Structures are given as structure tokens and as C-alpha cells.
Amino acid sequence: MVAEAAVTPQTQGTRLRVCVVLPSATRGGAEIWQERLAAAGSRVDLEVIALAEGDAAAQWRRLGVPVTVVPTGTRAKGAPRAVARVAAVLRRSRPDLVLGHGVKAGLVAAAAGAMSGTRSAWVRHDDSFEGGLVRLLDTLVDGRVSSAQRLTTGRPAGLVVPPPLPTGMVSRAEATARLGLADDGLLRVAMATRLAPYKGVDDAIRALAQVDGWALHVYGVADAAYPAEHGRLVALAESLGVAGRVHLHDPVDGVGSLLAAHDALAVLTRADRDARVTGESHSMAAHEALACGVPVVATPPLEQTLGEGCLAVPAGDPAAVAAALVGLTDAAVRARVGAAGREVVAGEDPHAAAEALERHLAAVALRPGAGRVDGPPVSVITTVLGEAEGLGTLLDQLRPQLGPDDEVVVVDGGSRDATVDVARAHAQEDPRVTVVVSPGAGISAGRNIGIERARHDLVACTDVGCEPAAGWLTSLRRAAADHPGALLTGVYDVTATTPLQRALAVTGYPVVEESTHPTPLTRLHGRLFGRAFDPTMPTGRSMALHRDAWREVGGFPEHLATGEDVTFGRAVAQRRPAVLVTDALVTWEQRPTLRSTLRMYYRYGQGSGHSRDALLLARDAARALAYPVGVALVARGGAARGLALAAGALYLSVPALRAARGPQPVRTTLLVAPVSALRDGAKVLGALDGLRHPPDGDA
Incomplete structure (x- = not known):
């Protein structure tokens, strides 16, 4: 690391x-x-x-x-x-x-x-x-x-x-020599801690005054918040007559691996008024002591994690500490507690x-699998229908990303052009390409056929018209190694060359950078308006999952002509973890005209209506209500008008900022509001049509 x-x-x-x-x-x-x-x-x-x-x-x-x-x-x-x-x-x-x-x-x-x-x-x-x-x-x-x-x-x-254990624990004799401890005939209790009042070193000194045969060795790290603590502890030891048995050492780097030089370790944190802690939640030194076979005397709640390797004492009770040390005077007791402590940490790696x-x-960084060099083999599924040129481009981009055991399964739904010929030509050149012809198979059916025919349990999906970035498949593979069995949702970017296309892009699609490096505004906007990548709502452009997850939900819904990928992903995410993989990027070519783009959104709305998905329909209902309610509030005037205008400004804020950062910012920004209204209207009309008219086969 x-x-x-x-x-x-x-x-x-x-x-x-x-x-x-x-x-x-x-x-x-x-x-x-x-x-x-x-x-x-x-x-x-x-x-x-x-x-x-x-x-x-x-x-x-x-x-x-x-x-x-x-x-x-x-x-x-x-x-x-x-x-x-x-x-x-x-x-x-x-x-x-x-x-x-x-x-x-x-x-x-x-x-x-x-x-x-x-x-x-x-x-x-x-x-x-x-x-x-x-x-x-x-x-x-x-x-x-x-x-x-x-x-x-x-x-x-x-x-x-x-707390991870150190490497290179050393024997008692070697640890004693390296620490320069004299053989004075006394048993040694250690404390490796910051010199702060609430750490309880003073309780250990008071305990020492109540028991013979023990010396206290404190490896104390100075705490800038308590500069007088060292002097206070020295004065306390002198006042109690135990200064000869209290040793306040300078900090020793790696002292945890040298604790075998001692017969016990004390961790005596207490809840002083200015400490802001109620007890030691974990103790690096305590775990190190257990690994060395050294018994631990500790205040609550540390005994919950140290088990039988710990003698629990109340916080702020020197008499109880003294009693514990008296018990540990018996070598057999020390051996029994020390052996139990070794068992507690035996499995830690x-x-x-x-x-x-x-x-x-x-x-958390939305880069699962980052830095890995391993991962399972992948079967990539893509469905085609009359897309000879686009399929050739996609396979040219995918094949260099394939590992020796990976494959691409091309499912053709009955193309009448040269699509199948293009696929078979690639299959002849590369045995990792498999071609399946299934006339009449739509996108969902084609994916289901491809996944059924796949050789591997990890399957990824992408579409013709998408350009997988270098490392796309490797990113999904590595993410699968980090999160076996999870739904892996990749991301996409859209092409835009004209102000209209840029306006469509900034209003209609999420931006990868706003997920990996979000601002408070983009976080809020994404949560309120759904303009952010959601791991539970993948698209067929970039996603992967285990074949068992596909089986659990009955495959992609074949009755849906659009929105099938989101509906499928939401069903999988109800049963399995969903993870966003921002390294798995594809670039997607937008529809060439406003008319074709609005038709696409209309079909997306139909898919929402056909799916009867509550979340998708709730979003469409919000769109349907927002415009008439907003107009009514503006007409009402006063505070209602201010609220409506503020809501509208928030809705358009992130798209407008995106537009302002790109080429031709003025023209693009001016198109943001009308394009947003047209897109929302198309989606709402499609959802209404989908609710009224069930998909083919469901009538």
C-alpha cells in the first residue's frame, strides 16, 4: 500500500x-x-x-x-x-x-x-x-x-x-537484550502508551505500591496535549516510594515485537472527564502482547476482544490491578493466560x-478492483440485428481486451444484411468469438440466449454503438475478483459535436467525473433528480454479473422492448450487492437528431410503464406534476413563486454548469431548459402509453 x-x-x-x-x-x-x-x-x-x-x-x-x-x-x-x-x-x-x-x-x-x-x-x-x-x-x-x-x-x-500484528516477534532473551533491561529479579509489567492522564499509568504506579516483586516499564509516547504528564508520574512514584521500580522509558520503535521481555502488559484506560473516551476499544499493544504469549491486565471493554488472554479490572482501581499482578506472580497462571492469548490472535493475518x-x-472510491492483477475469465455478450458495420467496429475494440480464456458471444436476432458474415469472419480469425443466430430474438432474449451459451459464469454485456475504453473488460474482471457474485454496473459517456447534442447530453445523462469527484451540488442534484450513476440501475452498455444472479431473477425480461436492463438490474440488486465500477467506461453514440432522441426517451418511458416499477414510475410522475405545479406556483406569486423558481433553478443548475464548461457554452446553455422540458415530456408520454398498453404478449 x-x-x-x-x-x-x-x-x-x-x-x-x-x-x-x-x-x-x-x-x-x-x-x-x-x-x-x-x-x-x-x-x-x-x-x-x-x-x-x-x-x-x-x-x-x-x-x-x-x-x-x-x-x-x-x-x-x-x-x-x-x-x-x-x-x-x-x-x-x-x-x-x-x-x-x-x-x-x-x-x-x-x-x-x-x-x-x-x-x-x-x-x-x-x-x-x-x-x-x-x-x-x-x-x-x-x-x-x-x-x-x-x-x-x-x-x-x-x-x-x-489492529494488525507486527512481523518478527522475538524471544524473551533477545527482547530483553535489545531493550537493555537488567535482571533485577523482579517480574516486569509493561505499558506501551501515550503519556496522557486517562491512559491510567498513575493507576499502575499506585498498584505497584500495593504489591511486591513487580517493576513497571512504561514505553511512553509524549502527548503534546499533556506536556506535564511525565513529571507528574515521576513525582507520584517518588511520593509512593516505588521510584526504583518505575521505569519511564523513551518510546521504542517496534516495542510490540519486544513485549516477550515482560511478564504482563497493562492497558488501564479510564473515562476521565476531559478524555472524551469511555474505554479502550482496541489496543495495538494488547494484541501484540497476546501474540507474544504475554498476559494482559486491561480495563473494560477490552476484555471483549482479548478473551481468555486478559485479566479484566475495573477502570481507575489500583487495588484491582495489584490483585491481578499478585495472581500473575504464579508462573503457571502466566503460562495459562499467555497460551490462551496466543489462541485469540492465532488466525490474524x-x-x-x-x-x-x-x-x-x-x-468507496467507486473503483472496485483497482490495483488488482487477477480476476476470473469473462464471457462478453452482445446482441445484434442489422448492424454489420457497427459490429465489426465493436469486435475490433473488444478482441484486444480479451484474455486467453475470455470469449465474446454474438447473438444475431435475424439480420438480413452482412451482420452474421462479419461475426463469422471474426470467429474464423479468433476462436474466442462465438456466433449464435436466433431469428426473432430481441435484446432481452438475445442476452438470455448468449448467457446460456456462455462458457464462463462471469458474463459482461455491451452493445453495438458503444466503444469500450481500453481496460473496460479488465476493470470488470478485477471488480468481480473484489466482489464475487455482485452486480457490477459500469459507466458510459456520450458523444456530442453540436450545441443541440451537447444540450441533450448535459440534461439527459450522468457524468462520470461527478461520481468519482462529486461536489455538494452534484451530490444533491443526483439524489433529487436521478442524474447520477446508480449501481442498482445498470444499462446493457456496460455491466457484468455472475450467471447464478441471472438465473435467480429468471433472466432479462423478454416482454420488455426497452428498459429491460434497468428492470433486470433492479431485480438482481434486491438479492445481491450492487457495485458501481467507474473504470468500466464505454462511449456511446447519441441519436443523430432531436426527433430520434425524443423517440428514444418515449420508448424509455414505455419501458417504465410496462415494467410497473414503482421507482421508475414515481420519477415519471414527478416529471408530469412538476411543470403544471411549477407554472401554477409562479402564477400565484409571492413566496410560492420564489419556491418554484428556486426549484427550477436547482433542476437546471448542474446541466447549465456542464454546458458552460464545454464548447460553445452560450448556445448550449440556452438550449438546456427547452431540451429538458422536451425530454421530460417525451418520457412522461411514453410512461402513460406503457401503462395503458401492455407489452406484446401480456395483453
């Missing part, structure tokens, strides 16, 4: 680009969590924005990752400036995703992502700011990751990635954890 990870010709240009936002200068468990996952991954290129200079940023520089420091300062009034600076960095680097660690960095990442048009996610490492801020952040971002299962309660779906995180982030 780190920047210097091997880049092969197969992954060049396809890897996921993620910008990580770190909240502070401190290099604690959350920062090490990201470092280890980055080291174990292989599909992501990282850059880092640190909100303070310090050890965390320095470590990423040592790893060869680009780092930008954007200080937020200690006061809230500095946050807007920091957000603006982070947004500027994101605009320059254009990552696929910005990932914030913790609530502070998550809020900065979400706000800067909105300003810069960057999709965002955040990682929750503890239960700080439980409640309103967490709910707000979950609403603002596109993806959510947690480091412990308990942090997901009451929140939208996300991914749980526990940092590479599997990194793969899960990379897979999740790629899906």
Missing part, C-alpha cells in the same frame, strides 16, 4: 490513490495501525497530510511516502483555514479518496473532500465524541472503517479492521486485513 510498492505494467495507472489525514504529531496506535496495513498491502499508493509536524509525519517520510503538513493549531478558529489548505492539496493531487483517522482528521477530510470534490472516508479508533459528532461524520463521508467491532454499534455499515481494507476503500 505504500508508495514504493512494486508497480507492474499490469497495475500501472490502475492503482488506487489515497490521501491519509493524520490528526496530530503523535505516533500512537492509530498511526501504527495505518503503517502496518500499508506495509502489508499492495494495491494503493499513499500520500499523507499531517495536521501537525512530529513523529507520525517523520515516520511516513522514512517510508518514502509524500507528506504535507497543514497545522490546525490549538484553537477552533484555525480549523476553517486548515480545511481550505487541505482542500487545496487535494485539488492539486486529485486522489481517488481522502481517509481521515479519528474524529478530528475525519471532519477535516470530509469538509476538505466536499470543497475539492474528493470522496472521503474515516477510521474510528475509539469511542471519543460518542453521539452527535460521530453521527454527523458518518453522514458526511462515503465510507466508514472501525478498528473494533464495538465501535460499529448504531452506525451505518462499514468495515472492521482490527495482516495481509488479509490489508486486502480487506484496500478492497473496501476501492469500493
